[in-house]
Each structure stands twice: as C-alpha cells, then as structure tokens.
Amino acid sequence: MKSFIFILALLPVTAIGAGLKVGFYSKSFPSVETLVQQAVATAFKNNSGIAAGLIRLHFHDCFVRGCDGSVLIDSTSNNTAEKDAAPNNPSLRGFEVIDAAKKAVEAACARTVSCADILAFAARDSIALTGNNLTYKVPAGRRDGRVSTKQDALNNLPSPLSTAAELVGNFTRKNLTAEDMVVLSGAHTVGRSHCNSFTNRLYKFSNASDVDPTISPGYAFLLKSICPSNSSQFFPNTTTAMDLMTPGALDNRYYLGLANNLGLFTSDQALLTNATLKASVDEFVKSDNKWKKKFVKSMVKMGGIDVLTGTQGEIRLNCRVINSGSAALELTTTMTGSAASSGFDEI
Numbered sequence: 087m088k089s090f091i092f093i094l095a096l097l098p099v100t101a102i103g104a105g106l107k108v109g110f111y112s113k114s115f116p117s118v119e120t121l122v123q124q125a126v127a128t129a130f131k132n133n134s135g136i137a138a139g140l141i142r143l144h145f146h147d148c149f150v151r152g153c154d155g156s157v158l159i160d161s162t163s164n165n166t167a168e169k170d171a172a173p174n175n176p177s178l179r180g181f182e183v184i185d186a187a188k189k190a191v192e193a194a195c196a197r198t199v200s201c202a203d204i205l206a207f208a209a210r211d212s213i214a215l216t217g218n219n220l221t222y223k224v225p226a227g228r229r230d231g232r233v234s235t236k237q238d239a240l241n242n243l244p245s246p247l248s249t250a251a252e253l254v255g256n257f258t259r260k261n262l263t264a265e266d267m268v269v270l271s272g273a274h275t276v277g278r279s280h281c282n283s284f285t286n287r288l289y290k291f292s293n294a295s296d297v298d299p300t301i302s303p304g305y306a307f308l309l310k311s312i313c314p315s316n317s318s319q320f321f322p323n324t325t326t327a328m329d330l331m332t333p334g335a336l337d338n339r340y341y342l343g344l345a346n347n348l349g350l351f352t353s354d355q356a357l358l359t360n361a362t363l364k365a366s367v368d369e370f371v372k373s374d375n376k377w378k379k380k381f382v383k384s385m386v387k388m389g390g391i392d393v394l395t396g397t398q399g400e401i402r403l404n405c406r407v408i409n410s411g412s413a414a415l416e417l418t419t420t421m422t423g424s425a426a427s428s429g430f431d432e433i
C-alpha cells in the first residue's frame with residue numbers, strides 16, 4: 087500500500103497550460119500576433135471600451151470548458167450556447183473584433199490559428215492598450231473546442247453576488263489560487279457594468295437596511311441615480327463605469343476604491359471580508375507595480391486553464407461555428423509540426 091502511494095506521488099501532474107508555448111506560430115505564421123494586434127487597435131480607436139470587453143471575453147472563455155474559444159460559438163436551433171447564458175448576454179462584448187482578427191488571419195494563412203489563441207492574444211493587446219503598454223508573452227497552441235452550452239456557463243462563471251468562500255472555491259476549481267483571484271479581480275479597474283449586476287446592494291438589501299451598509303453612502307446615492315429600482319425592467323442597457331477614479335486605465339485604483347467602500351459588486355466587497363484576501367488588497371493599494379507584475383502572471387496562468395492542444399479539438403474556420411465533421415478531420419491531419427511540441431515556456 088505504501089509503495090502504491092509513493093508511485094502515485096511520483097506520477098506527473100498535468101500543469102496548468104501544459105502543451106502551450108511562447109512563439110508557437112513563429113515558424114508557421116510569424117505575423118499572426120501583429121494581425122490580431124491591428125484588429126484590436128482598429129476597434130479600440132472606434133470604441134475604447136472594447137478593450138475591457140475582450141479581457142472579460144478571454145476570462146469567460148477560460149472558465150467554461152477551458153480556454154477553447156467555446157464562448158465565441160453561436161447558438162443554433164437545437165443548442166443554446168455559452169454566449170447566450172445570463173452572465174454573458176447581453177453584457178459580453180468584443181465578438182466582432184475576434185471575427186475581424188480571424189478574417190485577417192485566415193486570409194493570410196488559412197487553417198492554422200485557433201480562435202482560442204486569437205482571443206488570448208487580443209486580451210493581451212487590450213491590456214497593453216489600457217495598461218500604459220503593460221505587456222506579456224502569450225504561450226500559444228490552443229485548439230478550439232466543439233461544444234458550447236448555456237448550462238456550462240451557468241455552472242462555472244462566478245456570480246457578482248458571490249461570497250469570499252464561493253469566489254475562492256470557484257477559482258481553485260480552475261487551479262488558480264485565492265491570490266490569483268484577488269489579482270485578476272483587479273481587471274475591474276476598466277470597463278462597465280449593467281445595473282442588474284449590483285442593484286441587489288441598492289434596493290431591499292435586507293430587513294434592517296434598504297442599502298448595503300458596506301457601500302459608501304455617497305456612492306450608493308450616485309448609483310441609485312444612474313440605476314433606478316425599475317432599471318432592469320425599463321432600462322436594461324444602462325451601464326456605469328466600474329472604477330470611478332480611472333475607468334479607462336488598467337491600474338491599481340480598483341483596490342483603492344475597494345478600500346474606500348467604492349467596490350461595485352457584492353463579490354468585489356467580499357475581498358475585504360477575509361483576512362488573507364484583504365491582505366492582498368492592501369498590498370495592491372500600496373503598489374501599482376506589484377499588482378501589475380502579478381496581474382500579467384495570473385493572466386498567463388488563467389490562459390492555460392484546461393487547454394486543448396496537439397490533436398485535440400480543431401482549428402475552427404469561423405469562430406462562431408464549429409467545423410463540419412469532415413473539415414475537422416482534415417484539419418487534424420494538416421496540423422503544423424510545432425503543434426506537437428510541449429512545455430510551458432516561462433516568461
């Protein structure tokens with residue numbers, strides 16, 4: 087029995103992101119990252135909010151069936167896809183940017199780059215655009231999944247009503263740590279939220295108090311003026327910036343906001359309710375630099391969740407539609423040599 091346990095301890099555990107590699111397309115398609123970057127930059131010029139949308143799109147891809155581009159698949163007459171689950175529809179945005187990038191990529195080098203990789207590159211490019219050139223190398227080689235269901239999205243995406251324990255549980259199930267969770271929540275320093283994600287804190291909060299007593303009264307007053315109690319019914323498209331101080335800049339102000347009771351969601355506020363999580367928040371309030379360094383590391387880690395590599399999955403031709411059976415088979419046999427390489431390069 088003892089030797090059995092010893093052998094088990096020696097067996098390799100598949101590391102998060104195993105099979106991905108920085109420079110995966112360096113031989114097969116060296117200009118791919120430039121093409122994706124151009125598509126993101128063009129979209130950003132028209133609407134700078136799209137950067138936040140793409141960062142969240144990558145997160146919602148990775149937390150549901152791994153980073154396999156499944157969030158990009160459209161619903162069909164007999165399947166409601168992830169993108170149409172309540173946490174995603176109508177709030178997720180950036181799909182057209184991925185379509186534009188994929189079009190440019192396919193035109194230059196067909197059937198080589200997965201939609202999942204394009205999304206991972208686009209999230210990194212969005213971080214560079216909002217984070218004052220903050221950047222990192224993206225290990226690539228993801229393959230696209232062929233399944234996308236509403237139920238998987240409902241089961242795996244964290245709710246803005248979550249407690250600290252629920253959030254930690256949600257992230258550890260994806261092999262991310264509690265610290266990764268606090269670090270990645272800092273993405274709420276950019277972008278917007280619809281009213282229904284936080285009105286639970288503004289109206290009929292509890293028998294004792296109409297408004298969540300942990301939110302700053304001034305902030306609650308402001309939010310009520312933006313989102314009246316009937317807003318979800320009559321103004322479902324109303325949104326507000328999540329970071330009051332610097333809504334378009336990726337910086338540590340999210341944590342400063344939290345520390346001053348300016349967190350927007352119950353789940354943001356929850357980071358202050360546990361001593362370990364709060365210690366990380368305090369650390370990032372003090373140092374933007376420390377947070378940024380950890381943020382890019384956690385983004386790479388998140389980008390490695392349950393990835394399909396090698397001959398798994400497919401290279402989808404249209405990010406919204408899975409390939410037909412024959413096309414998928416054909417693609418499996420035309421994979422580039424580098425696709426078989428393994429090892430997760432350190433950055």
Ligand code: HEM
Nearest residue numbers: 138139142145177244245246270273277278279280283353
């Ligand atoms: C910790 C658990 C998390 C919860 C409960 C959560 C929840 C939410 C909710 C409810 C919204 C607003 C959606 C809307 O109503 O429009 C939102 C927005 C956003 N989230 Fe999270 N989130 C979490 C973690 C993350 C992570 C890990 C990232 C990325 C690394 C992220 C990035 C974003 C971004 C960038 C936006 C703004 C999107 C936009 O402007 O289109 N979130 N999040």
